[in-house]
Amino acid sequence: MLSQWHWQVAPTSIRAPLLDCAHCPSAKENSTLEQLNRRLEAAIESALLSAQKAGDLPQFEIPRIPVSPPKRAGQGDWAYPAMGLARLARKSPLDIARLIVDRLPTLDFAGKIEIAPPGFINCTIADDYLRKQIDAMLTGCQDFFQLDIGVGKRAQVEFVSANPSGPITIGHTRNAVVGDALARLLEAAGYAVQREYYYNNAGNQMIILGKSLQLRYLQQLGEDVPLPDDHYQGEYLVDVARDLAEKHGESLRNAGWQRFRDEAERVMFAWIKRSLAAINIQHDAFFNETSLFESGQIWSVLEAMRENGHIYQATHWEGADADEIADVTAKGYEPATWFRSSKFGDEKDRVMVKSDGVPTYTLPDIAYHRDKLERGFDIAVNVLGTDHFSQAQVVRHGIRALGMDPAPIDVIFLQMVRAVRWNKRLGDFEAVKQSKRAGDFDTLDDLVAMTSADAVRYHMLARSPNSQLDFDVDQVVKQSNENPVYYIQNAYVRCAGIFREAAGRGFDDDDADLTLLTESELRFVRKALELGNVIEQAVTQYEPQKIAFFAHELAGVFHPIYDEVRVLHSEVPAETAKARLRFYRACKSIFRYLLELMGMSAPERM
RNA sequence: GCCUCUGUAGCUCAGCGGACAGAGCACCGGUCUUCUAAACCGAUGGUCGCAGGUUCGAGUCCUGCCAGGGGCACCA
Numbered sequence: 001m002l003s004q005w006h007w008q009v010a011p012t013s014i015r016a017p018l019l020d021c022a023h024c025p026s027a028k029e030n031s032t033l034e035q036l037n038r039r040l041e042a043a044i045e046s047a048l049l050s051a052q053k054a055g056d057l058p059q060f061e062i063p064r065i066p067v068s069p070p071k072r073a074g075q076g077d078w079a080y081p082a083m084g085l086a087r088l089a090r091k092s093p094l095d096i097a098r099l100i101v102d103r104l105p106t107l108d109f110a111g112k113i114e115i116a117p118p119g120f121i122n123c124t125i126a127d128d129y130l131r132k133q134i135d136a137m138l139t140g141c142q143d144f145f146q147l148d149i150g151v152g153k154r155a156q157v158e159f160v161s162a163n164p165s166g167p168i169t170i171g172h173t174r175n176a177v178v179g180d181a182l183a184r185l186l187e188a189a190g191y192a193v194q195r196e197y198y199y200n201n202a203g204n205q206m207i208i209l210g211k212s213l214q215l216r217y218l219q220q221l222g223e224d225v226p227l228p229d230d231h232y233q234g235e236y237l238v239d240v241a242r243d244l245a246e247k248h249g250e251s252l253r254n255a256g257w258q259r260f261r262d263e264a265e266r267v268m269f270a271w272i273k274r275s276l277a278a279i280n281i282q283h284d285a286f287f288n289e290t291s292l293f294e295s296g297q298i299w300s301v302l303e304a305m306r307e308n309g310h311i312y313q314a315t316h317w318e319g320a321d322a323d324e325i326a327d328v329t330a331k332g333y334e335p336a337t338w339f340r341s342s343k344f345g346d347e348k349d350r351v352m353v354k355s356d357g358v359p360t361y362t363l364p365d366i367a368y369h370r371d372k373l374e375r376g377f378d379i380a381v382n383v384l385g386t387d388h389f390s391q392a393q394v395v396r397h398g399i400r401a402l403g404m405d406p407a408p409i410d411v412i413f414l415q416m417v418r419a420v421r422w423n424k425r426l427g428d429f430e431a432v433k434q435s436k437r438a439g440d441f442d443t444l445d446d447l448v449a450m451t452s453a454d455a456v457r458y459h460m461l462a463r464s465p466n467s468q469l470d471f472d473v474d475q476v477v478k479q480s481n482e483n484p485v486y487y488i489q490n491a492y493v494r495c496a497g498i499f500r501e502a503a504g505r506g507f508d509d510d511d512a513d514l515t516l517l518t519e520s521e522l523r524f525v526r527k528a529l530e531l532g533n534v535i536e537q538a539v540t541q542y543e544p545q546k547i548a549f550f551a552h553e554l555a556g557v558f559h560p561i562y563d564e565v566r567v568l569h570s571e572v573p574a575e576t577a578k579a580r581l582r583f584y585r586a587c588k589s590i591f592r593y594l595l596e597l598m599g600m601s602a603p604e605r606m
Numbered sequence: 607g608c609c610u611c612u613g614u615a616g617c618u619c620a621g622c623g624g625a626c627a628g629a630g631c632a633c634c635g636g637u638c639u640u641c642u643a644a645a646c647c648g649a650u651g652g653u654c655g656c657a658g659g660u661u662c663g664a665g666u667c668c669u670g671c672c673a674g675g676g677g678c679a680c681c682a
Contacts, residue, residue, distance in 0.1 A: 068622060081624050083662065093662085118662085120625070163682070205682055289682095315680095328680085336680050347608070347678075354680040361682050386676055389610065415611060416676065429617095463619080466611055468675060472618080475631090484630075486644045494642070501641040537622080549620065549629095556629075559645060568641045584641095606644065 036109055037067050037533070040078055040123055047103040048085075056099055060088040067123070069530070076114065076122030077526060083119040093119020130525045131514040134586045137528070141593035142188070145532050149539070150191030156372065157183040158196045159383035160276065160283070164268035165209045166234055168275045168444040171385060174417045174469060176444075177460035177599070179383040180281045181544040182412070184597050189539045194377075195283045198368060201265055202289040203361060208232065209268075210261025216241035217260065221250055240267050275444045279453045280599045292364045292371075301367040301402065302337070302352060310340045310401040317342075317349035344397035365391070366398035373404055381542065382411045389413060412542050417460070417469040419447070429470055451476045454600045458485045461598060462548035484552045489603060491555040492595060494562050495588035496604045501568055502581060512582035513575055520561050521583045527557045528590050535597075551594045558587060 044067075051057040063085070067078040082097040089096050097115045104113065111126035137144050159179020162172045183193045200206070212232040218225050220241045227233065244252065244263065252259060276282065292298050305311050312318070313335045316328040319342055337353035339362070352363045372380050384392060392411050399406040419432040419442065432442065447456050455476045462484065463469045475483065502508065531550065538546040566572055567580045595602045 066622070068624085070625075071621085071628080072625070075625075079625085081663095083624070086662065116625075118625075165682095200682060203682055331680085333680060338680095351680045356680080358680090360680070386611070389676080390678055391682090393609090413611085464612095467619085468612070470618085475618085483644075487630085490644055494645085498641050505641090553620090553629080559642095560647085563642065563646045566641070570640070 035532075036125070036529075037078055039107060040067050040080070040110070043105050043107055044080055044100055044121070046105060047100045050103045051099045057089050057091070057096070063088070070120075070122065075116065075120070076112065076124040078123045080121040080123070081119060082121060086119070097121050125526060125529075127522055130522045130529075131517060133525055133529060134514060134517075134583060137586045137589055138582075141531075141589050145188065145535060145593070147189040147532060147536055147539075149536065150186060150189040150378075153191050153378040154194070154376070155183075155186045155191040156194045156196055156375075156377045156380040157186065157383065158198055158372075158380065159183075160272075160281075161198045161384075162272065163200050163205060164265045164272060165205055165232065166268065167236060168272055169442055170417055170419050170444070170447065170471065173279075173444045173447060173456065174414055174460045175383050175385065176276055176279070176281050177457050178412065178414060178465060178544055179381075180599055181457075181461050181547065181597070182381060182383070182538075182542065184599060185535055185538045185544055185547060188535050188597060191378075194285060196285045196287060197283040198287045198289075200289040200361065200364075202293055202364065206261055206265065207257065209264050210257040210259075213237050213240060213244075213264045214255075214257050214260040217244050217252060220245040221253060236271075237264070240264065243267075275448075278448055279444065279457055287368065287371075289364045289368070292367045297367045297371060298359055298363050301370055301398075302363060304403075305339060305352075305366075305398070305401045308401055308403060310343065311352065312338050312340065314338055315355075319348060339394075339398065339401065341394055341397040341401070344400050346394060346397055350394050362391070362394055362398070365395050366402075369395050369399055369406075369409060370402055370404065373399070373406075373408060377408055380409045382409060384411055384413055386413045386415050410542060412465050414465045415468040417471060419473050420470045421472065421474050429472070432473065447471070447473075452485075454489065455483070455485045457599050458488070458548060461545055462552075464543070464545055484548075484555075485600075486606065487559075488551050488555045488591070489595065489600070490606060491558045491562075492588060492591040492602045493604065493606045494559075495584050495591065498567055498581070498584050499588070500604075505568060507568065507577070507581070509578045509581035509585060512578040514579050514582065516576045516579040517583055518565075520565055521580070524554075524557050524561055524583075524587065527554055528586075531590070531594075547594070547597050551591075551598065554590070554594065558591075 041064075045062055048057065048062050052059055065081060065084045067080045069077060070079045080097075080100075081093075082100065083093040085091075085096050086093045091099075094115065094117065097119050101113055101115060101121060109125055109129045110123055111129075112122075112124040114122045114124075116122055157179050159182075160168070160172055160176045162168060162175075168176070180195070183195050186193045208230065209232055212227065215225050215227050215231065216237045219227075219238075240263070273282075302311065315333050315335050316325050317338055318340070320328070334355035336351050336355045338349045339352045341350050342348055350362055351360050353359050382392070392413075396406050396409070399409070420429040421432060422429055444456070450473060459471060459476050460469070476485075531554075534546050534550045538544050565580055565583075567577050567584065569577075572580070592602045
């Protein structure tokens with residue numbers, strides 16, 4: 001079955017090979033906070049065990065209480081709430097905290113360890129340790145922050161998956177940005193990632209698209225043929241028809257609609273790829289529905305489901321009530337092929353093959369996901385609009401009906417997105433109309449033209465998938481501190497500016513003495529070291545927006561320091577200046593990496 | 607009706623069962639002789655939709671309401 005893949009491989013060379021993980025980053029010791037919190041938790045657990053062994057604490061199973069960064073300054077970098085043990089240990093939280101701290105093994109990264117009421121253990125990272133991380137970071141953020149959770153594993157992200165019937169819309173754009181960001185984060189977590197695009201080209205929609213183009217073409221030839229209401233009305237098909245007429249003249253006058261469908265698919269796909277490339281997105285593989293028909297996979301899936309006893313022929317589903325039966329009878333349907341999905345928790349059964357013998361969308365969808373599972377990905381994430389929620393459930397039931405475990409497949413559901421602008425008269429936001437008149441936009445191309453690729457990527461990413469997103473086109477256009485895009489990029493630009501100036505003066509950071517750095521700079525390093533945790537959380541919880549929030553927070557730590565900590569200034573001693581230049585080298589490195597993780601550019605100037 | 611998402615400052619939104627609920631914007635007051643203004647400093651601003659419950663501890667978990675979005679095809 002593995003030999004029956006039907007994808008075109010996109011011309012991209014920068015991706016990791018899909019099957020060969022020989023050169024994947026190997027598990028290695030790294031020094032991010034991602035490990036520090038784990039090490040602190042382990043140390044606390046061993047302290048507790050030791051206290052139990054000595055009889056200072058009663059025997060109980062030690063619950064997992066994670067250490068977390070406190071909200072407030074002055075409470076250290078990691079806090080452990082010992083209150084959670086009070087009941088089990090039958091001691092006051094402060095006493096327990098004392099017992100733990102007294103027995104805590106030595107930790108090279110730990111500086112001050114304090115106990116605070118009502119029972120927190122606050123651990124501060126030692127300054128020396130932070131200073132060492134600056135040089136470590138300079139060996140490359142990609143390596144420095146590389147997690148080991150995905151090493152040796154293969155992940156697939158299926159996203160966009162818009163049918164080639166028109167341009168990429170605002171909704172697809174959110175999907176594209178979130179999917180690609182997740183793919184980048186998975187790569188940062190060590191996975192070999194494949195970006196896949198699945199599209200339906202076998203169904204009725206593509207037939208109508210072909211017929212629509214055919215009519216547009218005939219109109220170009222001067223024929224007076226109307227375009228029915230249920231056909232594609234978009235102006236873009238007129239452009240395609242005009243090109244066809246120019247290239248082929250009248251030779252296609254008697255061609256079948258299939259010829260036009262193929263042409264439409266080809267042109268639309270070229271357009272879609274161009275649009276996505278403009279925001280720095282490329283898929284590795286394209287998988288089409290038609291291939292599932294040609295290979296016969298849809299029928300083998302149906303057979304397998306039938307053998308497992310989940311398929312039946314009927315005019316209506318088995319649990320239909322009187323109203324539904326009356327409804328179906330009125331329509332006069334012949335028997336169709338049903339999937340008994342209600343057995344798997346669905347609210348009703350679903351039609352797999354219509355009474356006219358044509359499969360519904362669901363059957364190839366199940367076949368596609370079976371194929372995906374058979375390709376052996378450790379995780380396969382599907383980015384879908386929330387309007388596909390029910391459909392995704394049915395596919396899941398279908399996979400179970402095949403006797404397969406759908407566990408590797410996860411879905412990120414994106415809530416709706418719309419472009420809005422402020423309407424002064426109404427005193428409220430107003431949806432941008434779905435028309436193509438000047439100033440209105442509803443496609444990715446329009447969005448990019450009016451703002452920028454970077455702005456589109458950031459604003460589409462910086463929102464929880466669970467939240468609806470109003471893309472405020474006026475705000476996104478603004479080049480001011482109202483716009484986080486420039487706030488973040490400016491951090492990189494400012495670093496780049498220092499190095500331009502330093503180079504001009506022949507000043508470098510060779511032999512920098514990092515002990516000359518003070519609390520301000522170390523505050524930045526502390527924050528920067530959280531990146532490992534952020535990537536881990538983004539990947540394991542499927543929350544790629546976390547990286548956007550973090551980038552903004554880190555820029556928020558950076559700018560005040562930049563304002564205060566100068567390098568090439570008459571009053572800064574040369575040795576101090578060297579140390580600071582080294583610090584800004586690390587800053588520049590991490591901002592470049594963050595922008596790369598978000599698929600944004602890192603401009604040298606703005 | 608059923609499923610699902612959302613409701614936190616005037617606006618847009620963060621917030622891992624933990625300490626006094628945070629940013630940005632807007633508004634108000636300051637800061638460009640320095641590598642620095644797409645920036646910085648300061649001030650104002652809150653019954654976390656409502657009501658119960660679990661917990662030593664709830665914006666966070668549970669139940670029920672209220673309000674808004676989306677989905678519940680022999681469409682894709």
